[in-house]
Amino acid sequence: MNHCDIDTRLWSKKAQTLSPYVPGEQPKHDNLCKLNTNENPFPPSPKVGEAIGAVLNHQAEALKLYPAPESDDLRQALADFYGLTSNQVFVGNGSDEVLALVFASFFLKDLPLLAPDISYSFYPVYAQTFGVELQPIALSDDFSVNPDDYQQPCAGIIIANPNAPTGMLMPLSAIKALANQHPNSVVVIDEAYIDFAQAGDNAVSAVSLINDFDNILITQTFSKSRSLAGLRVGMAFGNPSLIEALTRMKNSFNSYPLDKLAQAGATASVLDRDYFKDTCQKVIELREALTSKLAQLGFEVLPSQANFVFAKPEMPAVEVASRLREQGIIVRHFNQPRIDEYLRITVGTAEQNQRLIDALKALA
C-alpha cells in the first residue's frame, strides 16, 4: 500500500504521533560495498553456527517448547566473561529493545532526560514513544562530553560511549563524575562500540564501575563486535536492583524476547574468547589504517575508538556520498546541524576499505 493510502482513523493518538527511527538501508544488490550501518566486516565465530546447527539438528523438537525466559545460560556466560554475578546481567532482543525497557523502567519521571545533542538517533525516538522530555546537551566544539554540562536536575542521562556517530571515547573519570552528580538518577552508558576501544593500560568499559555505583547501567550489543546483528541480542549490566526493574518491565511486555537459537548462538559467541579478541583487534588495525589513508586524502578524521570513522571531506559531504553511491559504495550522511559536513564510514575488510580509498582518489 502506498503511504498516502494509509488511513489512520482507527489508530490510537499515540500511533498517530510516532516518528519512527529510520535504520540505515540494507540494499539487496550484490557487489555493494556496504559501509553504512557499522556491521562487522568479519563473520561471527564458527562456534555460533555450530551451536545453532546443533539445536536444529538434534533438538529441533525442543522448539515446540518455549525458550528459557530469563536466558540463564547466556546470562551466566556473560557474567563469567565480565567477572560479575548473573543477577547483574540482563539480556534482550537487541540492545535497541534493552534500551526501550531502560526508558520505560528509569526515565518516566517529571524531569527531562539529558543526552548529547549529537548521539544515537534512536534516543529521541524512544523519548517520543515513551513521552519522555529529552533535553539535548551540546557536545563541546571538539565533540567531547563535558560532565559539568550535565548538572541540572534530570530523570536520567544517556550517553553512547564511544559516542555515535563521532566514534569518540569519554574517559571513566567523566562517567564517575556524572554518576556522582546524580545519585538519584540512572546514568546509562550505551557501550555498543566499546570492544573496539583502547586506552593504553586503562580500562575503557564502565562495566567495572557497577560494583561501586548503584546508578550506572551499561548496555552492550552482539551486533557490532560479535558480528551478530542478524541474531538480535543485546544486554545490560548493573546493580541487581536495576536489573530487577528491567526484568519486571520485560515480563510485563514480552517474557520470551530471545528464542532458543539466539540463546545458543550468543552463548557460543561469548565462550569463544580468542575469536572475539582476534576480530576486534583486526577491526582496530583496519580502522587505524583507514584513518591515516583518509587523512592523506585531506579528510579531517575524528579520533575514533569504534568500528567506524567520522570524517569531513574537503568536498561537500553530500556530494561525496552520492558520488560514492554511483560506484556502489554506501556510507552514511546525517543531514543534521553541526555534523552535515561529515560522513560516517564503517570500517570494512581491507579490500572494501581499499575500494573506498580508490574511489575517493578518483573523485579528487
Ligand SMILES: *Cc1c(COP(=O)(O)O)cnc(C)c1O
Ligand atoms: C547499533 C547500536 C545499537 C543497537 O544495537 P542492536 O543490539 O543491534 O539493537 C545501540 N546503540 C548504539 C549507539 C548503536 O550504534
